[in-house]
Amino acid sequence: MARLVGLLGPRDPDVPAYRWLADGLRLLIADGRLPSGQALPSERRLTEALDLSRTTVTRAYAVLVEDGFLRARQGSGHVATLPLGQQRVGVGGALLPGFGTGEALLDLTCAAGRAPVGTAEAYAKAVQQLPSYLAGTGYATAGLPQLQALIAQRYAQRGLPTEPDQILVVSGALSGVSLAVRALTRPGDPVLVETPSYPNSVDAARRSGARLIPIAVEPDGWDLEAIASTVAATRPVAAQLILDFHNPTGALMLDAEREQLAAALRRAGTVAIVDETMLEVELDEVERPLPFAAHLSRTILVGSSSKSHWGGLRTGWLRVPRPLLPRLLQARIADDLGAPILEQLTLTELLAARPGLHPESRAALRASRQAMVDALPSALPGARWTVPAGGLSLWVELPEPRSRQLAAAARELELLISPGPQFALQHGLDSFVRLPYKDPAEVVTEAIGRLAQAWLAVQESPGRRAGSALRPVVA
Numbered sequence: 001m002a003r004l005v006g007l008l009g010p011r012d013p014d015v016p017a018y019r020w021l022a023d024g025l026r027l028l029i030a031d032g033r034l035p036s037g038q039a040l041p042s043e044r045r046l047t048e049a050l051d052l053s054r055t056t057v058t059r060a061y062a063v064l065v066e067d068g069f070l071r072a073r074q075g076s077g078h079v080a081t082l083p084l085g086q087q088r089v090g091v092g093g094a095l096l097p098g099f100g101t102g103e104a105l106l107d108l109t110c111a112a113g114r115a116p117v118g119t120a121e122a123y124a125k126a127v128q129q130l131p132s133y134l135a136g137t138g139y140a141t142a143g144l145p146q147l148q149a150l151i152a153q154r155y156a157q158r159g160l161p162t163e164p165d166q167i168l169v170v171s172g173a174l175s176g177v178s179l180a181v182r183a184l185t186r187p188g189d190p191v192l193v194e195t196p197s198y199p200n201s202v203d204a205a206r207r208s209g210a211r212l213i214p215i216a217v218e219p220d221g222w223d224l225e226a227i228a229s230t231v232a233a234t235r236p237v238a239a240q241l242i243l244d245f246h247n248p249t250g251a252l253m254l255d256a257e258r259e260q261l262a263a264a265l266r267r268a269g270t271v272a273i274v275d276e277t278m279l280e281v282e283l284d285e286v287e288r289p290l291p292f293a294a295h296l297s298r299t300i301l302v303g304s305s306s307k308s309h310w311g312g313l314r315t316g317w318l319r320v321p322r323p324l325l326p327r328l329l330q331a332r333i334a335d336d337l338g339a340p341i342l343e344q345l346t347l348t349e350l351l352a353a354r355p356g357l358h359p360e361s362r363a364a365l366r367a368s369r370q371a372m373v374d375a376l377p378s379a380l381p382g383a384r385w386t387v388p389a390g391g392l393s394l395w396v397e398l399p400e401p402r403s404r405q406l407a408a409a410a411r412e413l414e415l416l417i418s419p420g421p422q423f424a425l426q427h428g429l430d431s432f433v434r435l436p437y438k439d440p441a442e443v444v445t446e447a448i449g450r451l452a453q454a455w456l457a458v459q460e461s462p463g464r465r466a467g468s469a470l471r472p473v474v475a
Contacts, residue, residue, distance in 0.1 A: 001041055001049050007033060008050070017052055021060035029069045029080045031120035032360070040070065040078045106447045107416045110474040111247065111392040111436040113365070115310035116358035118350065126345035133341050140338045142329070143169025143317065147344050150351045151303065151317050157355075160291045166320050168328060171339045173277045173304035173316040177240065178204035180273045180300045180318060183331035184238050185210050192231065192239035192270070196395075196423035196432070198247045199473050201275060205240055214425045219386050219395055221251040228264040235268045243292055245278035248423050248434040249395045250388025255289040262295035271324070272299040277316075280308035280356040283366050284389040297321055300328075307392065308357050309350050311475060315343045364440065365392070371441040372448060379452035393436040401430040402458055404466030409454035415447055418473050434473075 008024045011017065028034040041049070043057045050057075061078055064070040068083025142148065148164040155162035170176040185191060187209030193202055195214045205212060213234050215227045231239075243253040253261070265272055274292045282288075293299035304316035320328050357365075372394060373387060382399035398406070403419035410417050420432030435451075437444050458464055 001045060004028075004034075004041065005049055011050075017056045018059040018063070021050070021052070021057065022063040025060065025064055026067065026069050027120050027124065029064075029082070032115075032117035034080045036080055036082050038080045040080060042077050105414045105416065106439075106443065106450065108434075108436050108447055109416050109418045109472070111434070111438055112306055112311040112475040113361065113392070113438040115312065116361045118353060118358070119310055119346075122346045122349035122353070123342075125349050126342055129345050130342055138338075138341055140169070140341065140344070141332055143167060143339065144341070144344045144348065147348045147351070148317075150348060150355075151319070154351070154355050155291065155301075155319055158288070158291055160294050160319075162319055166322065166325065168318040168320060168332060169339050169344060170316050170318060170332075171336060172306060172314045173275055173302050174200050174204060175336075176302040176304075176316045176318045177201045177273060177275055178208075179328065179331055179335055180302065181205050181208045181210065181238065181240070182335075183327045184271055184273075184324075189237040190234045192227075192234070192236040192241075193425055194241060194246070195425035196248055196420065196429055197240075197242060197425070198275070199422055201240060201242075202425060210238075212425060217246060217249055217251060219249050219251070219384075219397065221249075222253060222257065222261070224257055224260050224264075227261060231264045231268045231270065236270050238271045238273055239265055240273050240275070241292070242275045242278070244276050244289075245281060245388060245391035247275075247278060247391065248393055248432075250386065250391040250393065252286065252389060253289065254287075255295075258289055258292055258295045262292065265296055266298075270298075272296055273302065274299055275302045277302070277304040277307055278391045279303070281365070281392055282357070282390040283362060283369065286389045291319075293319065293321070298324070300324065305347050305350070306475065308355075309347070313343050313347055315339055315347045365437065367441045368437040368439060368444045369394075371444045372435060372437045375445055375448035375452075376435075379448045380455055392438045393434050396433050396435055398431050398433060403430050403433045405458045405464045406433060406451075406454055408466055409457045409464065410451060412457075413450045413454055415450040415454065417451070422473050 007028055012020050025034070043054060043061060046057050047054045061070060065072055069081065070078045071081045072078055145164060147169055148167040151167045152162040152164045170179060181191065181204060185208055189210050190213050191205050191210040192215055193205055193212045194217045196217060213230060213236055215230055216223060243258065245252055272292055291301055293301055298321060301319040302316065303319070305313045318328065369387070376383060376396065380396065380398060383396050385394045385396045404421060407417050407419045418434045420429030421427065423429060423434065
């Protein structure tokens with residue numbers, strides 16, 4: 001009770017008492033400081049602790065029940081909950097028109113989780129700061145200075161000295177990758193791209209008109225000798241890479257390997273575009289390598305708040321070497337003129353409090369990863385995978401190359417998964433499937449149970465055809 005009273009803070013005399021209480025409890029529940037499932041004090045106890053009337057507390061609780069933030073339970077008062085409803089798809093996953101929104105649907109196509117504790121509070125603080133920006137144009141092409149400074153400081157902490165003016169704040173990592181490719185290449189230019197890789201980034205390079213040169217990433221990492229030969233033969237203008245908890249394999253490139261790769265790119269005059277979106281999702285203690293720009297100065301690093309904090313912020317950034325800044329700034333002006341001010345203010349609050357993953361989020365992801373690892377052997381007998389030290393998914397190799405058929409069978413059981421071919425640059429990878437563990441452990445267990453049923457259906461129907469309409473990979 002003392003903690004709850006402290007979290008609510010002083011009462012606002014300009015707001016009706018029941019509304020003040022309802023709004024305060026709603027914020028605490030949405031922000032995770034009153035976790036879903038936690039019992040709230042009885043109306044009588046809260047009345048006494050806050051010196052409010054019983055009618056006021058009853059009315060506040062009724063408002064929250066109606067809004068879906070409280071659930072009344074017979075004999076045990078009120079319990080905090082979240083109004084997921086139809087938004088439960090993938091437990092807060094992305095909703096795409098035409099791909100179903102049933103409450104029973106589980107979505108494993110999106111590797112992104114819910115907002116951590118403190119997000120709603122950060123938004124509230126950002127809203128308080130917003131009025132001081134309303135007298136201006138609202139455009140901040142490179143980003144808010146205070147946010148640039150925090151991001152630059154994070155790079156310095158990682159061993160890469162960075163000035164704030166080297167940071168360009170953008171609307172998410174995908175926007176940053178697309179901007180970098182457009183700024184550096186012309187149609188027909190060779191660009192090195194990993195396979196498998198995050199398909200939306202590959203599509204961004206493809207839309208620029210670049211000639212895509214594939215380099216393979218195996219479940220255990222990169223074949224650097226093969227990459228060096230490819231680089232020497234094709235002399236790519238740019239190389240689009242994910243070296244930190246690679247999406248989808250989860251591989252992490254070590255410093256010695258980075259130096260070897262950097263040497264090959266340096267000889268070819270290639271600019272590296274390195275997506276560090278998964279960087280902060282470190283689940284096991286590892287020796288962190290230096291940012292790739294410490295090995296190859298002609299590197300654009302792409303960061304994002306989507307995995308470390310929340311995808312709904314839609315805020316990312318580029319760390320740009322000084323010789324390339326004019327080209328990137330000019331391309332940015334022709335792009336979207338700047339990221340939203342409110343989200344930049346919110347991310348500033350979040351980064352000031354914690355640059356990386358929240359401890360509660362890390363613990364939940366570890367539990368979910370373990371639940372998946374425990375359930376997979378019986379669900380997919382004979383399948384193989386490597387447990388990554390970070391990231392949000394397992395890259396699972398099936399006993400047979402039938403991932404598209406598995407996706408179709410899973411869809412019949414209201415489970416959405418991403419088969420390997422969706423991550424391939426051209427074709428192949430039908431023996432693989434990406435399985436995110438970003439949902440609560442109990443949901444992961446249920447999802448793998450449905451996956452087991454789907455795999456059994458595939459085994460029993462050798463002639464089963466692959467589905468024609470696969471759900472796009474969102475994140």
